[in-house]
Amino acid sequence: MSREPILLKLKSLLPSLAEQERKAAEYILQYPYDVIGWPITEFSRACGVSNTTIIRLCRRLDGDGYRRFKIELAKEIGSPDSLVYPEVRPEDPLSAIAEKIFAANIQALRDTLKVLDLEALNRAVEAILAARRVDIYAIGGAGIAARELHFKCMQLGITANAYLDSQMQMMSASVLTPHDVGIGISHSGLHRHTAEALRLARASGATIISLTSYPDSPVAAEADIALYTSTWGSPSQDSPSVRSAQLAVVDVIYEAMLVKGREQTQEKLGRVARAIAEHIT
Structure with missing residues (x-):
């Protein structure tokens, strides 16, 4: 796999991806923990794209297949520096909003480095x-x-x-x-x-x-x-x-x-x- 973290690379690729590949990429970014537990057929059904599209996306990430992609993704999201991007919701109290904004800024600095x-x-x-x-x-x-x-x-x-x-x-x-x-x-x-x-x-x-x-x-x-x-x-x-x-x-x-x-x-x-x-x- 690429040395660049998978989720970061997926994000940077979004504007250049074809529509179906983008659907799969956005699903991975939103539900990475679900994806690592699914066979390719279940993942393709969940995001509404073909198995071929998912395999092609994995290759864009410098991988050699869906299985290897899941292994690398599991390592990444299981690490102490796993990517967490909390969304501010309408029902959040001020304390939660502050924590989420600070967390997002800290993560952005780590990722940029x-x-x-x-x-x-x-x-x-x-x-x-x-x-x-x-x-x-x-x-x-x-x-x-x-x-x-x-x-x-x-x-x-x-x-x-x-x-x-x-x-x-x-x-x-x-x-x-x-x-x-x-x-x-x-x-x-x-x-x-x-x-x-x-x-x-x-x-x-x-x-x-x-x-x-x-x-x-x-x-x-x-x-x-x-x-x-x-x-x-x-x-x-x-x-x-x-x-x-x-x-x-x-x-x-x-x-x-x-x-x-x-x-x-x-x-x-x-x-x-x-x-x-x-x-x-």
């Missing part, structure tokens, strides 16, 4: 440090991470902009150069305007970095350097855990830039800190 590609992360840090200009594109909730990355870059004296408006994104992307970096942030990776901005920036010669949860998405497809978060929920879901995972990756990028570009950033960081201190005193 598991799928974080350190080599890609290092390349992203080097590209940002070397860039003449860094333009960041996001829509909706992803704008929080975009603005945070913009702020972090400016702290280090890196010329950066965050564009959350689609027309501004197109204008920015069209004038980038090979000395620049364009960054697209999108949980689903499906936002058409963000993907189009990255396509334009890439055509201009800029280095493209993406941060999504879905490898087969249009935004990730445009990237020279693809970074991933791993958060529960559908591609359209903008949950608190999505933002937590994105912001954690932004924090890692910032700290890595501080360490890797110490000579380049330290003096500028000091100048920025002094300017702010003088302004507020």
